[in-house]
Amino acid sequence: MKPGEHDFPVASSKDIYTGRVMAVRADQVVMPGGREATREILEHPGAVAVAAVDPDDRLMMILQYRHAVRRRLWEMPAGLLDHAGEDPAAAAARELEEESGLRAAEWSVLVDCVSSPGFSEEAIRVFLASGLTEVTRPDLGDDEEADLETRWIPLAEAVAMVLRGEIVNATTVAGVLALQAVRDGHGHTRPLDAAWPDRPTRFAARTS
Structure with a gap:
């Protein structure tokens, strides 16, 4: 068999942990030589993020506490796909409104x-949103989201923040640089119904 032709079949799979927003399983994967290797996989419902831009090419950014790294990070509005089969664009619109009080046309x-494809199924779709209007932001209660700080940041400054290591959230880094590439004429955005082959489904199936 030539390199690139092995399809890595799963001989068996065992659940290790199932939580509210993630699960962990161990797959026994058949390697090209025939031996089996254990691969521990984090299942995730998938997520969406929004690059919301105003007519002056400023991005709506939020400063949010992330307990895993024990500090606040600059991010785009984002959230989980909470339900099996949930429309990603509808979820993105919901998160934009909840986190920033904005609606896009x-x-x-x-x-x-x-x-982190080495161990996680997590996939994130980043949307570009414009034609923004302000709406009443819903009550975020007393969870960590209530501590969000919002700020308009010019795209050029956001790119500089990425390169200075001040924006490190991977999804936001990708979104900022992709938007700059589009603005520079190096590519185009895609329609809302563009295929998303990497959208995870296993965790949603567990909880549906």
Whole structure:
């Protein structure tokens, strides 16, 4: 068999942990030589993020506490796909409104990301949103989202923040640089119904 032709079949799979927003399983994967190797996989429902831009090419950014890294990070509005089969564009519109108090008239797909494919199924679709209007932001209660700080940041400054290491959230880094590439004429956004082959489904199937 030539390199690139092996399809890595799964001989068996065992659940290790199932939580509210993730699960972990162990797959026994058949390697090209025939031996089996254990691969521990984090299942994830998938997520969406929004590059919301105003007429002056400023991005709506949020400063949000992330407990895993024990500090606040600059990010785009984003959230999980909470339900099996949930429309990603509808979820993105919901998150934009909840986190920034904005509604968009124009939508397209900017970029897709798989954040840590070595061990995680997590995939994120980043949308480009424009034609923005302000709406009443819903009550976020007393969870960590209530601590969000919002700020308009010019795209050029956001790119500089990425390169200075001040924006490190992987999805936001990808979205900022993809938007700059589009603005520079190096590519185009995609329609809302663009195929998303990496969208995860196993975790959603567990909870549906």
